[in-house]
Amino acid sequence: MKRWLASLLAPLCVMAHAQDNVTVFGVLDTYLEHVEGTTRLQSGGVSGSRLGFRGSEDLGGGNRAIFMLESGINVDDGTSGQGGLLFGRQAWVGLATRAGDVTLGRHYSPLFFTLVTYGLGGGMGWGNASNYFTDNSVLRVNNAVSYASPSYAGFKFRALAGLGENATQPGANIGNIHSASLQYDSGPFSANAAVETRKTTAANTDRFYALGASYVVGTVKASVLAQARRDDIDAARNDALELGLSIPAGPGTLLLDAGRFRNRSVANAAATALSIRYDYNLSKRSMLYAGAATIRNSARSRFGINGNTGAALAVAAGDDPRSLVLGVRHTF
Template structure:
């Protein structure tokens, strides 16, 4: 049998193809990209939505419906390049969430090494990262169980644009970090800036976190972070009556602490936050129809309890108390909120759930009117109380 020799051209093509295949194999061995998402949809009953009962199908109550991709590349020496691009969407109509932003939930790139991770882009601040996990809204209650209007941002309502964030490695259960978001205003580096610091500790059944967030011109920075256009100070970029009247504040600060303790199948949790809208009357920050001045401060406390009845079935209850103190403004408002939920997991990635929530308001809210019940995201009640029942299904992929 005669051997068949390759021509020089064919040999060159074969060598190039082999080299490309080898390079592709190495690249795939060193890099990874993950596609993931959540689809959450269900039916809501609301006892009072601007005066009438409301039945509606809504998306993303227990967890925001989303689609994302994340990835990493091994750079050698224990260093990795990482990224995440994540959007939010409405299952009921297919629209993008977060004001129509393409990657409205998160969009960042960074480096991860032995001492920690640094990332750049649109991301959650350090208060969210170290404290929000202890709030029931981020466990099993969903956004309807968030603190009124999500005034302390424990439910991830607002992101930090143009931000750099660092989180340390885990040192025997202890970690720390910080966030700084550039305001991007020529001649005034502090305008619209956001910064936060936080720390956490986990040891056995105990977990605790503490953080501080400071925001300049919050109406045009933090509360406008879900706009697809440049925010105008003449518009109120938050809709909740709990605090929308305070958006002329020159600055906003949020001190948060949270903790949980697990005993067998039971978990006890609690959070506390102190929120201040400071130096109101700055109309370059936001509108001031009530002509407020001075500071408006809120204290919020939550206690929650959950129990894993079986490996597939859990239940939980929570109570939240919010009290507003408005210096030189009005008498302030008080909100009492109770919530109960149960989840049944059909598989590791699919569950059905039932949630019920009640809120009662009293006093005078930020609009300088009698306070009305205002559950996060939903249409406020026309009275001082509201009841909401949600039955839903969630699938993760």
């Protein structure tokens, strides 16, 4: 009888041990927005809604096998995010060693980590000026090899190479993406510089730059984020600047944000964004948020107010959208 019980329970014990290193996690974020006379429900205001799986296996000697699968979800209608991709947010596998992590698959670029670190309240969400002014198409990279160094004396280095795998022009490197960043943290001060290149045609390469910094005084955090985009054919040259304050207030945080966009390729296509948001913590995992935002567009610019994944309403050139939101986010 004892042998029979042991043989029955042994596979279950092995499964439980394997599952100790696999974590199921997620975010559900949805918000009610009133903008330009329209009231609508959107998914992904502060954070993109998602369901994910991450795990590791100890290989000994300080080495681990690691993986991440993360699927975007539109809570408002139950569909998949990122254009319907199964694991559109992240999908990678690799090794974590004492010399750093090397992973292969679909990744966030080093440029992305700079933007989210120094943008308002975690960056790339509703009320975040850089969220409106950034080309999001370069923030996730397919067919990529990524390296992240361990932290040493406050410094951390990231590098990524994404293979375009262009079938119509093999060997031309069209679609290839390369990105790198250097992070420094010391007490209340933090700074990061990032660069990314994307080969779009045989005659053109897009280049993206970001520089961010933050400083904590008491409990107040001030941050600045500067961006620039350049190309070889003068079709998309622009600059953006964002300033943010994060101020603890009661059971939550008051977030103030201002940003400016300047188009160097098109005249009269600048924009200024202003926002205020309050994040009210119901618990460690649940939060309510409310805010107001506006963008002042120049005569030939048409920026709208979007959330992390919630899309902006179409804006006519020169119009100035205004948005009021009330949302809820739960993490697990």
